[in-house]
Amino acid sequence: MELTDYIASNRAVAEAVCQRLAHEIDKLGLSATVTYPQYEGSSFELIKDPYTGQQNLCCYWFDQHKRHRLGRLQFNSDGSFYAEYDVSQPHPTKKKWFIESVTAWGQADNMKAEAKLLPMAQ
Structure with missing residues (x-):
């Protein structure tokens, strides 16, 4: 398969992942200060899986x-x-926490997501 085939075959799941990341950003109350990830306009590359070789x-x-x-x-x-997806902002309501990023993982039919928080430096 060519790169364009991989991009096309993963589009639906990728757009769902982008929506889920945006939802996590919205839950944090940061929609006005953070841009959302978009599948369209991303930079793409194929990398070899060291375990499977695929x-x-x-x-x-x-x-x-x-x-x-x-x-x-x-x-x-x-x-x-x-x-x-990097957020890199102080948490808007939890003053002792810094939001490093939002993450999503899983498979198309079983997606999980959360914010990665770090304690704020004292």
Whole structure:
């Protein structure tokens, strides 16, 4: 399969992952200060799975100037995926916590997501 085939065959799940990450951002109350990940316009590449030897699709999200990577979504050859999207902001209501990122993982029919929080430096 070609890169364009991988991009097309993973589109529906990838868009659902982007929506789930956006939902996690919204739950944190950050929709006004954080851009949402979008499948369209991502940077794509195929990487070889060191365990299976098969190709995995990686999608990278960058800032509007394409200088800083904001996140990554990887589709594994076993049908699973993992996504992480940087938020890098203090938690709006929990003053002792910093939001590093939002993550999503699983498979198309069993998706999980959460925010990755770190204690704020004292």
